[in-house]
Amino acid sequence: MTTPLIKDEAIITALDHEGRGIAYQDERTIFIDNALIGEKVRFKIFKKKKKLFFAKSLEIINPSPKREEPICEFFGMCGGCSMQHFDISSQLAHKQRAFEQTLQHVGKVFPDQVLSPVSGPTSEYRHKARFRVKYVEKKQKVLIGFNEKLSHFLTDMDSCKVIPLKISSLLSPMQALFTSLSIRDQIPQIEYASNQERHILVLRILEALSENDINLLKDFQEKKGIEFWTQTKGYESVKPLLSSMQKSIVYKNKEFNLSFEFKPTSFTQINPFINAVLIRRVMNFLNPKPTEVIFDFFCGLGNFTLPIASYGSNVVGFESDEALVESANINAEKNKLQKLAEFKRVDLFKVDDQAITSLGRASKWLIDPPRDGALNLINSISEENKPNLICYVSCNPATLARDAHVLTNEKGYKFAKAGILNMFPHTSHVESIALFEINEQ
Structure with missing residues (x-):
């Protein structure tokens, strides 16, 4: 047939x-x-x-x-966004349904309370990005941007609506600038990071800049109000273009009166507007109290750890990246919270119940893992180390659903509440937060 x-x-x-x-x-x-x-x-x-x-x-x-008419003329070609043809309320409703379906189908779980979704600015929200850079011989031109959709080719773009206008408007001038450099074909990527005041562009360079290259970059950054940094090898090689430039960058959490020093290549939240709401919701879930002990797993620079400590709680942050741990301890000291917050290096993908028990006992846990989730950590929960409450921040509904299944079916927790936050408008990415409490029944 x-x-x-x-x-x-x-x-x-x-x-x-x-x-x-x-x-x-x-x-x-x-x-x-x-x-x-x-x-x-x-x-x-x-x-x-x-x-x-x-x-x-x-x-x-x-x-x-x-x-809806896409906000960006390159939508459909650029692979950076996939949902600009939705109106924003429909995007949010779709993500909410996808989140709930994933919990039910993957984890066979569902929260007692579903929270209303949180949204914020839908353009110019992205304050961290990694741009590809490629010199195209046939066009005699350097391209800067994101891959084309479903392709390894680089989109020929001169603007982007989800990054700040200041940087979007510089894509075309930077293409011309980089085309004039002697190492135009030796710059594979740019790491962009901003604290909403300073805009840093870290150039990954495979060959040394000539004196003329440095002068061209110097003139450009002075005229445009941005900063070029360079990276020749690993992250330890990242430094400002000129030795006279400021070497540290700080972002502020005004609500908690905290300052975080960070490196442009360090992990920080891409969307500072939703991040502020997320921190507030985490604090509401944890309800930190003076003198109680709280563990913050996958703590990074202390994005949640230091706000918790500001309530007077004794909080320990755990992170596998030694550089992040060092930076987090420095930030605790600079914010005069070193007596309440400390940070330790632990590979949370290799721990067992004995290793977790050896960390001590905490009444509450905060878990904010990468996309792989925290199954190893969840499986390490035992009667000796079990917290009364777990707040779980997730960037992947599937691994949250998997871990929630273990927490509710094997570890004795009830799935109290959960909700999504639109951290990445116009994309299919779903950020969420969930609360698990000891099941007294």
Whole structure:
């Protein structure tokens, strides 16, 4: 029997968690980029795997009322954003549904209370980014930006709506600047970091800058009000372009009157606006009290640790990166919280129950792991080290769901509440926070 051909038009009946439209034809599932529920679209298939087909939309024949004009002219080409065709309320509703479905389907869990989603600015929110840089011989031009969607090619772009306007407006001038450098083909990336006052661009350079290169970069940064730093090898080689430039950078948490010194290549929250709300919600969940002991796992620079200490709690932050631990202890001292907050290096992906028990006893835990989650740590919970309460901040609903299953089914906790925060508008990324309490039943 001949398999029916895939038609090049379809009506979208669902969305996947990445925001792609889903259509069905003859028991085959087609994932179509840039398509919304209810829309009739014309598409072109670019990849197939058994009965799964992946396609690009070529024409929206019947647009959804929820479709919105993308804020960026490079949407659809650039792979940085995937949801600019949604209106923002629909984006948030989609992420909420995806979050709840992941908890139910992956973890077979659901919180007693679902919190309202939190949103903030939808443009110019991204204060940390990594740009690819490539000199294209045929164009005699340096490109700076993000990969094209579904491709390893670099998008030829001269603006970006999710980074601050100051940096977006410099993409085109920087392309011209870098094209004039002697090492134009030896700069593979730029690491951007900002504290909302200073804008630092760390150039990864594979060959030394010439004296003329340095002068060109120096003139540009003085005129444009930004700072060029360089990185020749590992992170330890990162330094300002000129020895006379300020070597430390600080971001402030005004609500808690805290200052955090950090390196431009260190991990910091990309969205400072949502981060402020997230810290506030973490404090509400933990309800820190004077003299009680709280552990902060995967603490980084102390983004949550120092606010906890400001309540008078004794808090210990644990992190595997030695440089982050060193910076966090310095920040505790500079904020005069060193008697309440201390930081220790521990590889939390290799601990067992004995190792966790040896850290001491804390009544409350905060866990903020990377995308891999904290399963090893969760499995290390025992009667000897068990906290009464766990606040879990997650950047991956699937690993949160997995870990929540263990906490509720094996470790004796109830899943009290959870909610999402729109840390990355226009993307499928879901940031969330969850609270687990000892089940007294």
